[in-house]
Amino acid sequence: METWIEVDVRVPEGLEELAAEALLAAPLTGLELAPGRLRSYFLAVNDSEAVRAGMLARVAAAVERSGLGRACDVDATFKTMKPIDWNVVWRESLRPFRVGPFAVVPHDFAGTVRPTDVVLKLEPGGSYGTGRHPSTRFALRYLARSLRPGDRVLDAGSGSGILAVAAARLGAREALGFDVDPNAVPSGEELAERNGVAQRCRFVCGDFGVLAAADTAFDVVLANLHADLLQAHAGDLAARMRKGGALIASGIRVEEDERTRLAFAAAGITVHATMRGRKWMAMSGTRS
């Protein structure tokens, strides 16, 4: 594996861009900017005293010449990095994990799972997370407790599609996800396909207005959103639930507990259980 040298250049604050332009020349191909600091890298095979001195000299001269700073305020340190394959680092951080009955695994997972595991194959994408966020874990746990095979499920703010797909994996007859983010539709469809439940999952782009008249009387409604959205749309959520249907609301900061309960109560939803982490909580309720 290739060995890289890290160069860490300290420059006067405000002159980072100017310094970056002076620094960025062969063998450097890119850099990172932070306040008063530039970090860049080059291959050890290109290292020499002259290369190192050149980097410092270029930046010092540019700062001096700009009239906005002094060459003596520029300093550079060099460090040989341990050889690392950065793609592997990321992949290894994606270890499978269990939540409720689910085993959440990378999509190309080759290991073994327990016969009782409900496998969810997930590839964390650009827009969405890894399924590890407490609010997602809480929602998955509640889903496993509430869902009966054959249920119809609505996922409000479906994002990656993980909750709708999890519902289908548990035996939901129909799982409909919607999200204002246009990425959510391809993301959800791909996830459903990958988990073999594309036939029972559907994703649409928009807010509550995008739902058809027939998209109502759901047995389970999932809403992993922010508390302010849950409060504002408590009535919309209730309107899509059947009488006695279950609401699983997550993504609630603990300090929003009371306000969110009140909004649900006003919409005819009784909260009967909560799960709490340090900062986040989830609620499970029923429409009366």
Next chain:
Amino acid sequence: MAKEVKAIVKLQLPAGQATPAPPVGPALGQHGVNIGQFVKEYNDRTRAEQGMIVPVEITVYTDRSFRFITKTPPASVLIKKAAGLAKGSGTTGTEIIGKVTKSQVRQIAEKKMPDLNSGSIEAAMKVVMGTARSMGIEVVDG
């Protein structure tokens, strides 16, 4: 989804040719970002500008998802274009290799304002003029 910003990472990378190697790997790897996916998306988005350095600002969330925006080209590129030069002096000497006018500086400063953290157009112009001088390009009235 509940999202909290974990870090904002600023990089300057070759358009259409970024790789998971440093600086991308160390900068994003420490925050658990899907490096391969970032590289692919960055290269797709910047393909048309190959040969240029395109700055990018990546917002990483606590759930390890990310979004990024590409920024305006570095001031030096805009200055060289205004001065009609292929490249800067490339030396640390003191020779003058070209010139730009004050009004060109103002135009560049206006374009760069969102990225420069400058409080005013005057402050942004100061940075642009400083960059020009640092490259061996003289700023003249006009």
